[in-house]
Amino acid sequence: MTLFLADDQSPLWSQYTGTWVVGAVGEIVLVATLIGSRPSTSVDFDNAALALQILRLIFLLALVGYALFCRWTTESSSTKDVEVGNNGAPVEESPLLSGESILESTTTAGQLEGRQYGAMNGTSNSEDGDDDDEEKEAKELEKKLIEAGGWWGYVKGFSLFLPYLWPKKQPKIQLYLLLIGLCIAAERVFNVLIPRQEGIIVDKLTQVYGTGELPWKEVAFWFFLKFLDSRATFGMLQQFFEFHLDNWSLRQMTDLIFRHIMNLSMDFHVSKDSGELIRAVEQGSSLNMLIRMLLFDFGPIFLDIGVSLFYITYLFDDIYFACIMIVSAVFYAIATWKGNIWGARKRRVNAEDDRQESKTKFESISNWTTVSYFNRTRYQHGRLMTSLENMIASSTVLFNIECAVDAARVLSLFLGYLCVNFLAVYRISQGTKSIGTFVTLNSYWNVFSGPLWYLSYLSSDITTHLVNAERVLQVLKSKPTITDSQTARPLRVENGEVRFENVSFSYDKRKDTIKDVSFIAKPRQMIALVGETGSGKSTIFKLLFRFYDVTGGSITIDGSDLRDVTLSSLRDAIGVVPQDASLFNTSIMENVRFARLDASDDEVMAACKAACIHDKIMSFPDKYKTKVGERGVKLSGGELQRVSIARVILKNPQIVLLDEATSAVDSSTEAHIQDAFRKFTEHRTTFVIAHRLSTIMDADTILVVDKGEIVERGTHEELTSAGGKYQQLWEAQTTKVKKTVEESKLLLDI
Incomplete structure (x- = not known):
């Protein structure tokens, strides 16, 4: 909460400061009570509990001091910024209603610029207004959400894809979906049974220690569970089914998008960039990945976290374990969220530097003749090195931020891991739980921490796929202006009038x-x-x-x-x-045959002879198998035109x-x-x-x-x-x- 308040432009400290003061007073009473009632022969846990209580008190007092300091600095800066009028009275800077003409008599237009309704100190936001792509994207998303009537309406727009992604008349694909669901469920079961079985083996070994007896049944069952959980069985089956499901959905989406784009009218194609349309076809898989992540990644992640909270609480019969894990997860989420915000601006700078470096390379290589004509190789090399140094510098800053965020996330999970292990050791030392439960806890911890790690990286992937899917959706919502009418019939040309x-x-x-x-x-x-x-x-x-x-x-x-x-x-x-x-970038033979796909080689050659291009083609080393290059760039203008004439013939x-x-x-x-x-x-x-x-x-x-x-x-x-x-x-x-x-x-x- 303190991080959120410290990052806020206009934090309201008073409500939280009061709560922290009350909490600090309560902690003082609790610490005094613990010290007064402390037995002469106290155990280690009593000492640890007293230390934690004192630590909480120190934290609360530090928060109160920090809040008072921030409030004092805010008031000091506000007092310095107050404008004093001719009569010695302060002039109000923040408009009650932005743009109201009543303030024009006391405040100039320049003073009002950049101020927002409800701002306490009338500070300007102009520093974030230049080329802030993330804010623009957020505003665009907000606008779309308003137009769609909220998140449900926004997500509902993607229902256009459902008929193509749901295998309605594909029982084989439906069976794959069912089997994938069973594999996911089996994996969740194994996540619980394998750590549990390891704990059982440890307890059994503790019982038979020194007797020479081997817990064959327990170890054999553990190996059996590990085998079922390996990629040789359920893992391989799930991967097999997902592979075929991905290929089916990719075929569905590519077919849908390509056919739709090719059937759109000329007015659409002349207004769109070809690269953008090609990218839309390629991004057809983004929706498949998005749905796959939601169903096969996001769902199991939250299921794993929920099951781990329940199971560990059940294992030790203590709700404090769940509380510690939840607090650890919350701090992990806060570190991830704040890290993404802090790194957003640097990530944009790095992306721009990366694009500039790539652009410089592309321009230099693609304009090699121009560079050579003017002997500017050294100049272009200097430009490239400068853009490369900028890219490396911004990458370094971004890397440092990501390392700091990763360290904060590791620390939050480590502290949670330390606390649950300390509590588990305490319960075992009291004799309420067996040693095997400690092994089970440590084996099962990855089931809780692993999804958190994966979730932090998955969120950015989902955002990317969502944006890509939205672009595909925009293309699919474009309707052709030239279509066949319902009563359209085939044209029969008899005379040609x-x-x-x-x-x-x-x-x-x-x-x-x-x-x-x-x-x-x-x-x-x-x-x-x-x-x-x-x-x-x-x-x-x-x-x-x-x-x-x-x-x-x-x-x-x-x-x-x-x-x-x-x-x-x-x-x-x-x-x-x-x-x-x-x-097309194929042979001359295939390019001419494109006009009539069932034409023979002799018919193609006859058309080329009629177009006066046959002799020229036969002079090429590969003759009719000659590749013409992209859009025919390897042919001269006259050769290109004559091949086009041969097509029509x-x-x-x-x-x-x-x-x-x-x-x-x-x-x-x-x-x-x-x-x-x-x-x-x-x-x-x-x-x-x-x-x-x-x-x-x-x-x-x-x-x-x-x-x-x-x-x-x-x-x-x-x-x-x-x-x-x-x-x-x-x-x-x-x-x-x-x-x-x-x-x-x-x-x-x-």
Whole structure:
């Protein structure tokens, strides 16, 4: 209690001081009585009882003195801090109600800043206000608890996971749960029987001492209990069942989270960091660990503590044993709790230093070329050493605090252990208990102290898993905005006619992205979209692929509204060559086959030949088995784009979307790819986005998009002769080409 008061910003000493004064007076009376009634031939226990009573009196007097000293120092500092007005009267600093305008006449805004309602001395909390992550987390948790209606409502939110974690139709897993429960119960029984049997063996040996008789039955039963309690029997069985249960729950959670994330709409994915989502999938096991800790760790821990209190009290028929153990456990808990508070700030500093050190290493290695270009190796090494020294210094401080906390916890358990052993020896010396009970007590002490040690480390793990599980829960509560309707049917593309009818769309309700767009793509036609960057061309593609739903109008394919067909059938019918192609870190063969998983090697090669990439692949040492690196970084931009084109050719869709499909290839390769595209798209409805207008001169219809609207439409000849936006774009590009050609000729002449 004194530790709590000393750590409080505004402790109320008076109530406790009075109690301690009364207790000290009572102790004085008890000590005087003990001394007055002390027999001339006193035993050791009487002397020990008198010593303990005197020690209690000293502690109480010390507490009273400490409380008076703290109260005096508080009043002195408050008197110094009182502001004196012009009339000599003190000016009140602490507002009765924070922010009340009535105080403005006597107190400036700067004096009121940082003061809290109910503060006795008006001290400021600004020293803890900068980057205090723990306080922010506590406030966030408090806010969530208020929103959820308390702890029950907060924990109830995790009920979303229960259908996936409870093996409803899995009798095998249910049997594993039952057997794990039996193993835990058996372990609790062995925790009592084994120390008890050791005490029985000692008592039996005491009885047969010097006779040569061996207590075979008692020793054999003890070995049998030890064998059952070993990892060769119940321990191994429990570990076996938990292993299979963990794998089942991991499979359940990973499947749930991954499927949920992959089924979320594009608006979710563009607003979330990929690393955060990957971390959410990885943290799916946190909930499994959390439930496992609560059921298989926390439950047995409290059961062990409760059973140990009851059993030792029963063993010695003395409630004082339980009282000593409870006091020892309370001091252990206080040391743990206060140690966590004292070490929290240093732990945050150490974590920040550790992140800084890791960041410096990552930046130096990942930017090796930049460091080399500017010859800054020595500078980066100095930065790393500085951050490393800071990390080591903060780690040292944190380690010292943890050592001090561990020492306090060991001391609390040791004093409890000393007291119960002293009391046990006293009972045995009186002849009320056998020597075996002393052995039982010492063997059983670990059953009491072990859970306390484990509990102190388990609490931080539970907090970590709870935070991780909460992040997973937030992801699972996100709902996809694009889903199949209840009446959705598979899309059947017979002709491939695409209609946009008065289509409008906006990413932000405050600004329209697409405005009243209408056009018809007849079967086997090529529709080209041109315009400046940000005009809305790619958004039209996303609406057709149904990454988003239109906010006005409709899009149909062969008369079927996209919102009335299944997403799977729609995306099977459309092939896309994106502007920024991305590959998996596998072989080229597997990357191309990703478009059609049952394709043969010959079909994959045929698609690559059509995309003008086959010869390049065959020049690689590993040919089609060449690994492309993460997202295809080992390939050039043109190679990456042609592999992406080969994918779509292999997929063989009815509708094709080409978003700058040849932007990263040279003119010669582009001509070959264009010929391949003409053959490939001859019997397909094709949409093309292009900035190089020369690539879409043969399009059946060219749509000029500007600020989300179609401002012009027609063939290349019609638009160049119309004198509008398209003609301006065409002239700008042809002029640039002519200028480049003239400059090249001039350089050749020189």
